[in-house]
């Protein structure tokens with residue numbers, strides 16, 4: 001199951017208290033203070049595990065607590081620090097304080113860590129309080145309490161290219177054609193209910209990641225269909241591919257409505273470079289013309305058939321270039337294959 005949001009409660013370990021103790025040694029009549037410090041409480045931290053792809057675990061278990069620090073002991077023995085609690089999350093996890101909405105960080109790279117609750121300092125033992133005038137202090141401190149927080153985890157997939165289209169536009173079929181991903185494909189709307197990722201592998205070890213998300217329909221910003229919730233997953237992409245089937249009743253209107261929904265979601269997504277993919281090109285009648293489409297803001301228009309496998313490699317080469325140079329600088333984009341509107 002794909003879970004892309006979870007709220008958990010994290011509590012770091014409390015520091016151990018300092019000790020109150022006095023040296024008692026044979027032959028030493030009045031031993032000085034010897035109470036050791038308490039150990040630091042363990043931190044709660046998140047760590048990226050690249051094997052993970054969902055926040056599922058965090059929907060089952062909500063409370064996490066790191067170990068407390070041990071109390072200090074006599075003979076100046078410090079308490080042991082509490083173990084840190086390390087919670088594994090998938091790459092692309094955004095971490096927000098659930099009560100204040102403060103952004104705590106984003107976890108992207110394998111092994112990257114973020115402390116979400118800091119363990120309390122250990123209290124000082126009485127040995128620390130000895131002064132020339134007070135050689136036998138009875139003072140010691142409690143350990144500091146560990147931080148406590150409600151943390152919201154949000155997964156935003158990390159993909160280079162995001163596929164956007166109405167239901168049935170052929171997004172999942174395209175992903176299945178160009179990557180090893182095997183998303184469900186069917187001729188009814190909203191077949192895809194959760195995002196899918198796939199890796200496109202081109203020659204010379206070139207590769208990029210494509211995200212297929214559930215279809216969006218006109219009015220998605222008002223919550224129609226599955227709404228906008230999955231657009232979050234393509235917020236990080238370098239370029240978008242807007243898919244419009246060649247047999248759409250009005251390809252121009254369908255394209256305009258996709259653009260409008262992106263704009264309603266965020267100005268960033270609206271401004272993200274995009275191309276138009278005219279899917280299901282095999283459905284064109286023999287010798288039939290590709291629908292003319294006005295898309296001056298697009299960096300290209302590509303008629304493609306995932307089924308007949310036409311136009312696919314040209315599109316992939318262009319997507320590769322755009323996923324490296326989203327604005328098209330210095331990439332020789334004028335030479336790219338593809339069909340351009342006049």
Ligand SMILES: Nc1nc2c(ncn2[C@@H]2O[C@H](COP(=O)(O)OP(=O)(O)OP(=O)(O)O)[C@@H](O)[C@H]2O)c(=O)[nH]1
Nearest residue numbers: 167168169170171172173186187190191192215306
């Ligand atoms: N003829 C033809 N049919 C296609 C092509 N690509 C997809 N289809 C068909 O179009 C229908 C919808 O395909 P999907 O890939 O599930 O579409 P989607 O955009 O992922 O749809 P949702 O997940 O519902 O948003 C399926 O019946 C596919 O077989 C194509 O290149 N040619």
Ligand SMILES: [Mg+2]
Nearest residue numbers: 171172191192
């Ligand atoms: Mg789909």
